[in-house]
Amino acid sequence: MPRDGCNAPAPQSAALRGWLGTTNKMQILGLYNYWIFIVLMMCGFYVVISRGNLVKKLVGLNIFQTSVFILYISMGKIIGGTAPILTGTATVYSNPLPHVLILTAIVVGIATTALGLALVVRIHEAYGTIEEDEIHAQSEDEAL
Amino acid sequence: MVTALAVIRLRDLFAVVMLFGIYSLLSASLFVVLDAVDVAFTEASVGAGVATVFMLGTLALTTSREKTPAAHKPLLPLLAVLVTGAALIYGTFDIPHYGDPGNPIHQHVAPRYLEDSAEEIGIPNVVSSVLASYRGYDTLGEVTVVFTAAIGVLLLIGDARRRRSEDRSRPDHEEDA
Amino acid sequence: MKQYSILRLITKLLLPLILLFALYVQFHGDFGPGGGFQAGVIFAAGFVLYALVYGLDNARRLMPTWLPRLGISLGVLIYAGVGVAGMLLGGAFLDYGVLDPHDPVHGQHLGILLVELGVGITVASVMISIFHAFAGRGR
Structure with missing residues (x-):
């Protein structure tokens, strides 16, 4: 159920109220960070499912991953807040918890990406190609 | 952020990797705008620096040109992506707004970290104190994941294995090439 | 890359600064x-920059392959060791407050410093090892 602050008189249905809420300008501005995240995530998703090149798939996965980072970090942001380093002058800080989670996730992400790239190198040595279709074709030839 | 779109279109993998580095740098600057300086720091050094080097290393070992697939049908993936994206955007209508201090995420443990860490931990950077102290278990787990990934990489393409298996793998390799 | 003397010189100038900056980031992480x-x-x-400009063999001479491989596990051991030390001193696992018997806040400082050191050693070693693995594979 939409929990929007839109107090339209006598709403016809919940779904319709949700759609009406989008016409509210504040709501569009308030949600644009999620839409950036969705567009980026879909870019990465598209690369992963539509491209046969393994390196490009990994790049797509990384874009996907970065979009999730942006989602977390933008959730932790408070308008008017500052970076969570206690200085004594500022009073509003952004939420440090997503920062911690994403900070470690970035480093873990590069380590796992390196693992994936290592697998790509091995696949290239075994099959002589990094295109998915050709690998499948070769595996089927071997199976016959 | 339009860089991501260019990454999709290009077939030259070298350019893709370079654009990915630019993309990482841009997202790092976005993180600075979103007050996450530590994260921006990490993203800039990891994404724009080390990740690019690793990917270039892989390209040097494999091939830097993506082949044009024989039967390339972008319609079905595009449809799947659009449906998923539309579902996600519909889902965002229920999500609390950007930057609102009353969001649920700011109500649970974060205020305690921000208010009490000065007395309990005594260091100004709350991210560091949460990372190492309050969430020490998490970080230990993450370090272990990095450790395991490195072991995996070394097992896959490390030197020791190559020297041992060189004699056996050489004939296969030539057959494939 | 023998012919690029400017690159080689700049790398030589930059390397100590990069390493110094890394150490600054490591130990100043509590404050900034x-x-x-x-x-x-x-x-x-x-080190990756050095290896790119001066070649892998020179980089291996500077940082032999076994050193980062040792560091990978050493960092995790430091981290877990701090946790076990906390247990031995009567606290919970990864409870830094007991590391200093007089002042728990000092114990926290010490614990965070050691833990970050462990993280730093592991991450640096992992990245150098992975780079060596990729670069050494090509020959």
Whole structure:
């Protein structure tokens, strides 16, 4: 159920109220960070499912991953807040918890990406190609 | 952020990797705008620096040109992506707004970290104190994941294995090439 | 890359600064942005730069292959060791407050410093090892 602050008189249905809420300008501005995240995530998703090149798939996965980072970090942001380093002058800080989670996730992400790239190198040595279709074709030839 | 779109279109993998580095740098600057300086720091050094080097290393070992697939049908993936994206955007209508201090995420443990860490931990950077102290278990787990990934990489393409298996793998390799 | 003398010179100038900056990020992480993860990556980036410009053999002479491999496990051991030390001193696992018997806040400082050191060592070693693995594979 939409929990929007839109107090339209006598709403016809919940779904319709949700759609009406989008016409509210504040709501569009308030949600644009999620839409950036969705567009980026879909870019990465598209690369992963539509491209046969393994390196490009990994790049797509990384874009996907970065979009999730942006989602977390933008959730932790408070308008008017500052970076969570206690200085004594500022009073509003952004939420440090997503920062911690994403900070470690970035480093873990590069380590796992390196693992994936290592697998790509091995696949290239075994099959002589990094295109998915050709690998499948070769595996089927071997199976016959 | 339009860089991501260019990454999709290009077939030259070298350019893709370079654009990915630019993309990482841009997202790092976005993180600075979103007050996450530590994260921006990490993203800039990891994404724009080390990740690019690793990917270039892989390209040097494999091939830097993506082949044009024989039967390339972008319609079905595009449809799947659009449906998923539309579902996600519909889902965002229920999500609390950007930057609102009353969001649920700011109500649970974060205020305690921000208010009490000065007395309990005594260091100004709350991210560091949460990372190492309050969430020490998490970080230990993450370090272990990095450790395991490195072991995996070394097992896959490390030197020791190559020297041992060189004699056996050489004939296969030539057959494939 | 023998012919690029400017690159070689600049690298030589930059390398100590990069490593120094990594150490600054490592130990100043309590007060400003930074910490073990970032410092490890920057430290590794310094060596990667050196290896790119001067060649892998010179880089191996500077940082032999076994050293980062040792460091990978050493960092995790430091981290877990701090946790076990806390247990031995009567606290919970990864409870830094007991590390200093007089002042729990000092114990926290010490614990965070050691833990970040462990993280930094592991991350730097992992990145250098992975780079060596990729670069050494090509020959």
